[in-house]
Amino acid sequence: MIEPLLRITDLSVEFATRAGAIRANDHVSLDIRLGETLGIVGESGSGKSVLCRAILRLLPSPPAKVSAKAVMFGGRDLIRVDDKAMRAVRGRDISMIFQNPMTSLNPVWPIGDQVGEPLRVHRGMSGPQARRSAIELLRRVGIPSPEKRIDDYPHQWSGGMMQRAMIAIALAGAPKLMLADEPTTALDVTIQDQILALLLELQRESGMALVLVSHDMGVIAETADRVAVMYAGRIVELAPTVAIFEAPAHPYTQGLLRSIPRLEERRADLAVIPGQPPDLARLPKGCAFAERCPLATAECRSTAVALREIAPGHVAACLYPERVSALSWSAA
């Protein structure tokens, strides 16, 4: 087996709050392979965005406390390299785009300068060189007549165009890995469609790996090669995309899929996962989903359930994966 591009081992993130420590990531281990699209899906508070930020060390400390056995990338442990080395990794080896392009771009700086900045910083280009390359990058992400638009300010652009500009900035360092945190959530569906097409096209051209974080199972189904499902700060299932959608082995994954109203058919009633996600300040000793799970037993509540292999390349953190396919949820 070839070495993964990025290997995360036992990463935990805690935030100190007045109400006590909140555990946002709880012993997450994950490999990101060369050139793949890895989808990370989960609801708010599941820890998917925190995970991306922890990889790039973007979490302010305090309040965040990040610990990990290792986050290996290109032979180096990103958790332990110094700040200077980390700055070189960010934007050049690994870049990130965020949910809301309207707040990610600097409103008082022309877009061209913002796209050119990583070219100057990471590639040592001169001002005029960076400007020419910024125009090319904007053209590559589908901005029409970029030479005329390069001196515009962000407010002159639509949300879709701003997200294209964010992608251009993220591409500027020719990264090996792009982390996209809900990149289309703030966009309309026809614009989302354009941005997803663009991301996958750029990925095919450049061979970079893409981590696509989304709460939208449909977006994940259409883009990912593999999917990690997160719940209460942990990965509860990880599998090739087809297996996640056709043979989920964790009750949470299965419930989530059945609770979504479908475009293709109308169902009488939607499955309902009862209750709510647990309080991250008081995570239970056992499975964090047990309280909402129809399969839960005393054992689920008392022992921590580790990820175990269900099929080659398919792991789930459930004691009873064989019962998941027959599981039914009430509609109440």
Added chain:
Amino acid sequence: MTALLTRPAVLSVEGLVVQFAKPRSAADLALRRRPPVLRAVDGVSLSVAPREVLGLVGESGSGKTTIGRAILGLHAPIAGRILFEGRDIAALDAKALRGFRRRVQMVFQDPYSSLNPKLAIGRAIGEVLRFHRIVPEAEISGEVRRLLSLVGLLPDMSERRPRSLSGGQRQRVGLARALAVRPSFMVLDEPVAALDVSIQAQILNLLSELGRELGLTMLLIAHELGVVRHMSDRIAVMYLGQIMEQGTTEEIFERPHHPYTRGLLAAAPKLQAAKRQRAAVLQGDIPSPLDIPSGCRFRTRCPMAAPRCVEPPAEVILSATHMARCHFAAP
């Protein structure tokens, strides 16, 4: 203008036009020009039959929320009228208006900003009961408990403040407040858009159940096509202030005629694992509502656009319930 309804309507919107003027800027004053006008709703007609759910779907700037707010009387139309039970709401006297405001209620998208953070939820609901004199003073606390359990909350939660509730619970409180006055018509503006997927299903099922039990008529405003399909009997698809296509849920999803409807359906991600190879379905940006294209307003993005599309298309009637506003639509 056809009603596209096979039964008498409880609510009809006829040729509605709503516009907003931007405040006059310094530049407008200096140049002695009028500030730009945004026509958010531009000639919309639709009808809703008793106990029916009409879905109103469209992207940002389509005017769907403005229609909902105009029905509540929150925006004054510059043309057209809104009839509720046959009466023009603009012509109601004070007493009739109070009755109308009780019969028609709205549920908002954001349960975090639509509740007073300082008010215990029981009081937030009780206030509505008192104002509209729904029950005598002595029965208010009992009625609050009944409403809380109606929306699936524990009656003893009435002392809690919104801050201590989850998003789904707050949306249930919003629903309880709307139901407190025993309305017959509800405008639901993106009622689940701010909620997590597993909580969305809880609220959607609750809405269907309450609609059936209480015999409510609903206008559901949403951008999520799966949600609209799941909930609606009929659907109107909006784009830049106009209805592009209207039909039964089956007509819209199984036999869409308008290229915009088709594009919207094709662009929405499906729950089937299949890595996409295709290009985007619709190119270009949604034009600004301040600068709506002439003729067919969809023509700047339409894959079928032809020279004749510089003329505004008429409504083409495809069946007793199905309309598309496109030069190329034919029954």
